[in-house]
Amino acid sequence: MTPEPFDIAILGGGFGGTITALVLHRLGFRVIVIDRGVHPRFAIGESSTPIADLVLRDLAIRYDLPRLLPLVKYGTWKAAYPDVTCGLKRGFSYYEQPQGERFAPREDHANELLVAASHDNARSDTHWFRADVDAFLAREVTDAGIPYLDRTEVTIGATGPWLLMARRIGEMRPITAQFLIDGTGDAGVLKGYLGLRDQAERLKTHSRALFAHFAGVKRWGPLIEERGANVTDHPFPTDDAAQHMVLPRGWMWQLRFDTDVTSLGFMLDTRHDPLDTSLSPSEEWEEWLRRFPSIADQLAGAALVDPPGGLRRTGRIQRWIDRAAGPDWALLPHSAGFIDPLNSTGIAHTLCGIEKLALAFERSFGKPALADEMATYAEAVSREIELIDELISGCFDAMPHFPAFVTWSMVYFAVVTSYEHGRSMGEIPPGTPFLGADSEARWSMVRGARQKLMDRLSRIEDKASESSARSEADAWLSEHVCQAIAPYNIAGLCNPQVKNMYRYTAADKG
Numbered sequence: 001m002t003p004e005p006f007d008i009a010i011l012g013g014g015f016g017g018t019i020t021a022l023v024l025h026r027l028g029f030r031v032i033v034i035d036r037g038v039h040p041r042f043a044i045g046e047s048s049t050p051i052a053d054l055v056l057r058d059l060a061i062r063y064d065l066p067r068l069l070p071l072v073k074y075g076t077w078k079a080a081y082p083d084v085t086c087g088l089k090r091g092f093s094y095y096e097q098p099q100g101e102r103f104a105p106r107e108d109h110a111n112e113l114l115v116a117a118s119h120d121n122a123r124s125d126t127h128w129f130r131a132d133v134d135a136f137l138a139r140e141v142t143d144a145g146i147p148y149l150d151r152t153e154v155t156i157g158a159t160g161p162w163l164l165m166a167r168r169i170g171e172m173r174p175i176t177a178q179f180l181i182d183g184t185g186d187a188g189v190l191k192g193y194l195g196l197r198d199q200a201e202r203l204k205t206h207s208r209a210l211f212a213h214f215a216g217v218k219r220w221g222p223l224i225e226e227r228g229a230n231v232t233d234h235p236f237p238t239d240d241a242a243q244h245m246v247l248p249r250g251w252m253w254q255l256r257f258d259t260d261v262t263s264l265g266f267m268l269d270t271r272h273d274p275l276d277t278s279l280s281p282s283e284e285w286e287e288w289l290r291r292f293p294s295i296a297d298q299l300a301g302a303a304l305v306d307p308p309g310g311l312r313r314t315g316r317i318q319r320w321i322d323r324a325a326g327p328d329w330a331l332l333p334h335s336a337g338f339i340d341p342l343n344s345t346g347i348a349h350t351l352c353g354i355e356k357l358a359l360a361f362e363r364s365f366g367k368p369a370l371a372d373e374m375a376t377y378a379e380a381v382s383r384e385i386e387l388i389d390e391l392i393s394g395c396f397d398a399m400p401h402f403p404a405f406v407t408w409s410m411v412y413f414a415v416v417t418s419y420e421h422g423r424s425m426g427e428i429p430p431g432t433p434f435l436g437a438d439s440e441a442r443w444s445m446v447r448g449a450r451q452k453l454m455d456r457l458s459r460i461e462d463k464a465s466e467s468s469a470r471s472e473a474d475a476w477l478s479e480h481v482c483q484a485i486a487p488y489n490i491a492g493l494c495n496p497q498v499k500n501m502y503r504y505t506a507a508d509k510g
């Protein structure tokens with residue numbers, strides 16, 4: 001059988017693979033998408049951010065994809081696509097959950113942190129119900145006339161050009177492509193074929209996941225209000241957010257969709273709580289609820305609804321592939337590596353990767369310069385993964401000391417809001433590495449602040465220390481970190497007067 005020739009073959013039909021296909025099709029390339037699964041299907045990675053929305057907006061405008069534009073804001077999404085489920089995400093909420101105790105609200109909000117990411121519901125970010133969103137995008141691909149093969153297993157036969165044997169429901173279809181993009185995420189098809197190495201041992205984050213979708217999860221805001229919390233100080237309803245329950249050695253995400261479904265997942269530090277396979281995932285889940293009674297209160301009466309096989313559980317989840325691209329292949333960011341869902345960097349990272357690839361292809365596809373472009377892409381993705389690791393691992397280290405966690409979070413928010421504002425003002429051009437990960441000045445700020453965090457954590461190790469000594473150490477850390485982030489603090493972070501309630505960090509998405 002004569003192989004069907006394509007310019008670019010994309011493995012993986014998640015939102016990463018399909019948006020890449022739509023963009024490259026607009027650039028005039030012959031593209032094919034191949035996925036081994038079938039939509040709609042359960043997928044994780046659901047909480048978008050202002051940067052994700054800005055980059056998606058820029059992609060939709062630059063590549064004339066007007067049907068993607070409504071997805072960048074909650075208001076336009078609901079108006080244009082009421083059947084594609086999403087959730088309202090006004091910002092980020094964090095609550096300290098001491099082991100064995102119920103959350104006890106404080107007048108000074110010292111055990112809470114709320115950071116707004118949008119001004120109102122209409123302009124808000126969203127949680128993507130991936131079963132619907134990915135199915136919608138796959139339909140956009142086929143409606144654009146791009147071949148999309150689902151339920152297809154691929155074998156790579158040769159390189160230069162790539163020869164792919166695509167087996168779909170017993171039928172074999174040979175395909176050739178000049179360039180291959182791997183959007184298969186942790187399945188890592190190209191990693192296996194090219195013998196790429198996972199260098200996760202160099203990463204500082206050590207976490208594993210336990211997660212599912214539930215119906216009937218009680219809202220946290222009313223629960224803590226009953227316990228005396230002053231929720232009128234909150235910059236937005238705390239549940240309309242990426243809600244983080246901060247445990248001493250891990251955290252839980254809570255993402256509410258507009259249906260009765262909530263995505264819940266524990267991320268656990270494997271250095272303290274390694275995977276114990278003698279417990280089933282549901283036994284382990286119950287054990288965590290026993291340890292954190294306020295979370296158990298929220299889940300009383302809730303029922304697991306997805307995925308079909310019940311709770312998903314992983315071992316250590318970090319990946320960092322040693323090379324993200326070659327002259328005729330590239331890994332999308334989620335295939336090149338992953339750190340942890342804390343603070344929702346994944347969707348934005350993937351979209352930034354698509355943007356970089358599209359710009360490189362616009363300039364250099366079919367020219368010798370593409371090899372250099374791909375080397376630059378690989379370097380950028382690698383630095384991005386490293387920076388995310390630095391920011392997230394600092395959070396894990398600080399988790400046992402909530403004030404230190406709050407202070408370190410200021411570093412994270414300074415990095416993201418300064419990048420976001422720079423992009424929205426046109427000062428940071430499209431294609432700039434995610435979070436400015438190529439900037440030595442940023443790295444130096446983050447590393448300096450991290451050193452202070454580690455100094456503080458080693459000064460006062462545990463809760464048994466005198467509380468006055470702990471407060472002194474926290475004040476010392478805060479002073480140094482706030483000084484360090486000052487050049488990036490365009491959002492009023494590090495302000496003791498707002499008592500951990502940040503209202504005005506959002507750039508306007510227009």
Ligand SMILES: Cc1cc2nc3c(=O)[nH]c(=O)nc-3n(C[C@H](O)[C@H](O)[C@H](O)COP(=O)(O)OP(=O)(O)OC[C@H]3O[C@@H](n4cnc5c(N)ncnc54)[C@H](O)[C@@H]3O)c2cc1C
Pocket residue numbers: 011012013014015016017034035036037043044045046047048152153154183184185186187188189209211265317332334335338340341344345346347348350
């Ligand atoms: C536990 C967890 C929680 C997360 N939470 C968040 C969050 O809240 N916010 C956020 O921004 N990011 C989050 N992420 C990251 C997010 O999941 C990724 O950024 C996102 O899924 C990347 O999308 P993608 O389409 O590139 O890859 P994926 O979503 O991984 O899609 C891969 C696709 O490849 C297909 N595939 C697999 N193997 C093959 C094969 N052999 N051949 C063909 N096709 C194949 C699969 O069927 C799938 O459709 C999270 C990640 C994890 C692991």
